[in-house]
Amino acid sequence: MSDKQRTLLIVEDDPALQKQMRWALDACDTVVAGDRESAIAQLRKHEPAVVTMDLGLPPAPDDVTEGFRLLREILTLAPDTKVIVLTGQHDRENAVKAVGMGAYDFFAKPFEPELLILTIDRAFRMHDLQMENARLSALQAGPLSGLLTRDPAMLKICRTIEKLASASVTVALLGESGTGKEILARGLHALSPRANERFVAINCAAIPDALLESELFGYEKGAFTGAVKQTQGKIETAHRGTLFLDEIGDLPLPLQAKLLRFLQERCIERIGGREEIPVDVRIVCATHRDLKAQIHAGVFREDLYYRLAEIVVEIPALREREGDATLLAHAFAQRFARDNARRSLVLADDALSAIEAHRWPGNVRELENCMKRAVIMAEGDCITAADLGLQTPDESLEHLNLRQVRDEAERGAVLKVMARTNGNVARAAEILGVSRPSLYDLLGRFGLKKENGS
Numbered sequence: 001m002s003d004k005q006r007t008l009l010i011v012e013d014d015p016a017l018q019k020q021m022r023w024a025l026d027a028c029d030t031v032v033a034g035d036r037e038s039a040i041a042q043l044r045k046h047e048p049a050v051v052t053m054d055l056g057l058p059p060a061p062d063d064v065t066e067g068f069r070l071l072r073e074i075l076t077l078a079p080d081t082k083v084i085v086l087t088g089q090h091d092r093e094n095a096v097k098a099v100g101m102g103a104y105d106f107f108a109k110p111f112e113p114e115l116l117i118l119t120i121d122r123a124f125r126m127h128d129l130q131m132e133n134a135r136l137s138a139l140q141a142g143p144l145s146g147l148l149t150r151d152p153a154m155l156k157i158c159r160t161i162e163k164l165a166s167a168s169v170t171v172a173l174l175g176e177s178g179t180g181k182e183i184l185a186r187g188l189h190a191l192s193p194r195a196n197e198r199f200v201a202i203n204c205a206a207i208p209d210a211l212l213e214s215e216l217f218g219y220e221k222g223a224f225t226g227a228v229k230q231t232q233g234k235i236e237t238a239h240r241g242t243l244f245l246d247e248i249g250d251l252p253l254p255l256q257a258k259l260l261r262f263l264q265e266r267c268i269e270r271i272g273g274r275e276e277i278p279v280d281v282r283i284v285c286a287t288h289r290d291l292k293a294q295i296h297a298g299v300f301r302e303d304l305y306y307r308l309a310e311i312v313v314e315i316p317a318l319r320e321r322e323g324d325a326t327l328l329a330h331a332f333a334q335r336f337a338r339d340n341a342r343r344s345l346v347l348a349d350d351a352l353s354a355i356e357a358h359r360w361p362g363n364v365r366e367l368e369n370c371m372k373r374a375v376i377m378a379e380g381d382c383i384t385a386a387d388l389g390l391q392t393p394d395e396s397l398e399h400l401n402l403r404q405v406r407d408e409a410e411r412g413a414v415l416k417v418m419a420r421t422n423g424n425v426a427r428a429a430e431i432l433g434v435s436r437p438s439l440y441d442l443l444g445r446f447g448l449k450k451e452n453g454s
């Protein structure tokens with residue numbers, strides 16, 4: 001916990017304990033109160049995200065009445081506050097009652113500062129996420145409002161889409177499956193001067209090659225067996241609007257040539273027709289494929305690429321967006337809970353850890369499906385890692401890994417500096433900022449032994 005902006009209110013009537021807690025929790029901006037009234041005054045003044053409170057408060061510190069009254073008042077005044085209740089050693093009953101009233105967690109006194117710090121850190125994290133969620137949902141419902149993110153790269157993409165909307169350039173959205181390419185394409189259309197016209201989407205990978213041509217270009221009656229009436233293709237139906245060519249990387253070569261012709265001439269001919277029909281569409285395309293590699297492999301036309309990719313927008317995978325997985329998980333949990341007429345659900349710590357650790361190969365779509373399942377599976381008001389059906393990271397293993405990472409980094413640095421100093425321990429120790437004996441220890445630990453004094 002290093003963020004000094006995080007305000008923590010400590011409600012404790014014992015001055016010695018108050019002092020001890022302030023000292024132990026100095027990573028936060030702490031404010032203190034010794035009784036209910038001053039606690040409420042501090043709450044109003046500082047609006048702390050997290051409060052730790054003793055249940056036994058004056059005038060009757062051996063009784064929990066005043067503590068419960070304060071808890072109720074805090075949650076009425078500032079319902080988003082995360083309150084951690086400190087109880088006596090054998091006071092489980094009141095601890096459970098406090099959590100039932102809406103406290104975030106409880107701790108029995110005397111407590112271990114490290115554990116309390118962890119819980120407080122978690123409470124801040126939860127509070128931040130809920131605030132971010134509320135902020136995002138409260139944003140004016142604009143064309144990109146369905147797209148939730150706080151990742152700087154994604155936010156920049158949203159700004160780019162807003163800028164590109166009014167220009168009549170062709171935009172290629174590149175990114176893994178489920179990263180939100182269609183949402184962005186729809187946003188681009190909705191922000192453009194064509195917003196009142198149609199947005200027509202076609203997935204080039206989902207339609208068999210034999211049908212794709214007629215889907216795109218339409219056909220005249222009698223053009224082929226089964227062509228019982230004249231039918232417009234997707235390009236024509238998008239006239240004056242936007243045509244979204246999804247999975248453009250899967251367009252077969254013969255159709256690539258036909259599409260290129262359309263882009264050059266802006267006219268189509270229906271299958272079996274002779275008439276040239278002018279069509280005014282804005283093209284937005286998307287693919288999860290590496291188009292440059294496809295060009296190299298001879299399966300995608302370079303000239304078509306440059307027609308389509310006047311502006312290329314590369315969308316990062318979900319695992320590359322910092323904090324977005326948990327942000328989206330919270331938002332989806334709330335949405336699906338609402339859809340299923342359930343009370344709002346919170347994500348347990350093990351669920352958050354599992355979400356943060358997962359690599360999300362299917363990106364936002366995978367996360368969306370995962371949360372749909374979790375909302376159905378969850379019992380009570382909490383979604384656990386088991387409800388998600390993801391693997392829970394083993395914390396002891398994480399620690400092990402961290403030590404390994406540190407060891408490897410240290411070993412690498414020692415090796416490099418020893419090589420650079422040609423094995424001169426005194427010089428290497430100086431560069432590494434450790435004493436000579438420490439460097440000998442490190443050399444021994446990493447099996448790079450050099451006898452002391454040699």
Ligand SMILES: Nc1ncnc2c1ncn2[C@@H]1O[C@H](COP(=O)(O)OP(=O)(O)OP(=O)(O)O)[C@@H](O)[C@H]1O
Nearest residue numbers: 146147148149176177178179180181182183364365
């Ligand atoms: N940032 C986001 N916020 C909220 N929902 C999102 C976000 N990104 C994607 N989604 C949702 O995830 C799902 C997949 O998004 P979308 O269809 O736009 O992805 P895509 O990149 O076009 O996928 P594909 O390449 O598989 O067609 C949709 O239900 C969409 O609403």
